[in-house]
Amino acid sequence: DRLEAERALDAAFLADPATAELAGAMLADEARKRGPRGPGLLGSAEPVPGSSSGPAGGFGAAGCLDTAPGSAELLSFVEQAVDSGRLGEASEDELVGLVCAADRAEAAVCARKHAVVAELIRRRPAPGAKTDGPASMPEAYLDSAADEVKWALAETRQAADQMLSLAWDLEVRLPGTSALFRDGLLRHSKVEIIARSTGVLDPEEAREAERMVLGGARGMSPHQLRQAIQLAVNTVAPKKAKDRREHGARRA
Numbered sequence: 656d657r658l659e660a661e662r663a664l665d666a667a668f669l670a671d672p673a674t675a676e677l678a679g680a681m682l683a684d685e686a687r688k689r690g691p692r693g694p695g696l697l698g699s700a701e702p703v704p705g706s707s708s709g710p711a712g713g714f715g716a717a718g719c720l721d722t723a724p725g726s727a728e729l730l731s732f733v734e735q736a737v738d739s740g741r742l743g744e745a746s747e748d749e750l751v752g753l754v755c756a757a758d759r760a761e762a763a764v765c766a767r768k769h770a771v772v773a774e775l776i777r778r779r780p781a782p783g784a785k786t787d788g789p790a791s792m793p794e795a796y797l798d799s800a801a802d803e804v805k806w807a808l809a810e811t812r813q814a815a816d817q818m819l820s821l822a823w824d825l826e827v828r829l830p831g832t833s834a835l836f837r838d839g840l841l842r843h844s845k846v847e848i849i850a851r852s853t854g855v856l857d858p859e860e861a862r863e864a865e866r867m868v869l870g871g872a873r874g875m876s877p878h879q880l881r882q883a884i885q886l887a888v889n890t891v892a893p894k895k896a897k898d899r900r901e902h903g904a905r906r907a
Contacts, residue, residue: 662705662746682747691874692755694722694840699752709744710736714752721752725763725839733757759839766836766846772822775800788858790826817847824850828861831869840873845880852884855895864891 668678690697702717713720713732723729733756736742745753773792779800780786780793787794796819805815825833825846832849835841849868853861867887872880889896 665747686751689716692716692721692752693759693873694724696874703746703748705746705748707744707746707749709749710739710741711745711749711753714756715746715749716752718752720756723756723759725759725761725837727760727763729756729839730760730764733760758842761839762836762842763839765843766825766833766839769818769822769825770837772804772818773826775803776819776823779803788827792823792826796823821847821850824853824861828853828856828858829865830862831865835869835873841869844877845872845875848877848880849884852881852888855899856888856892860891860895864888867891 665678665682668674686698692698699716699721703715705715707715712718714736715721720729720732733753736745736753737757742750742753773790776796777786777792779797781795781797784793784795786792801812801815801819804810804818805812808815825836829850832841832846836843836846849865849872853864856864864884864887867890868880868883871883875883885896
């Protein structure tokens, strides 16, 4: 049919060394114009002609799996599609939707990993550390908790420290970010940008700063998000933001 003929033509252009770069650039530009994919995002607002009846059919733009939040159920559909051995039947649009769905499922699992780490922190309070707030997190935890994670994951101490720090931040300082993370709607790299940028703020200030960016964070590039959250930090606590910039300049 017509769609199959168009796919064959695209494949021919991509396979020809003389036209491959141009064809690839045109496909990338189409993706740029459509915008980010996922629940509530512009790139998933309208279906794209060419949906298949194959294992990736539901991942096409605006499809039920293209607009589903991250979850174990979504991961099971991703696994079925990938393990079917029939990805060659999928359209380019469905493949992109499958990548994005896998990314949301990955983020949701990663968020739950950090929730488990947070529970470990609750069981390793530092001597004399107070525990308060709805998350019941200690204000400080044993330094050795990071070593436990380090040895269990065969990771570096730095990576383990970062994991515990982010887990604490998500429970205490960034509930909105945590909610999007658990739904797979904000990937780990963007969660880290928000956590690091708000590190100078107290919990109340951090929550105010995250509220200023979370509405559009999902569709932002890392650079755009970094700029937006830094502007929010400057607005919420200008003196703290200024002190951090000066401290960074002295260390440079």
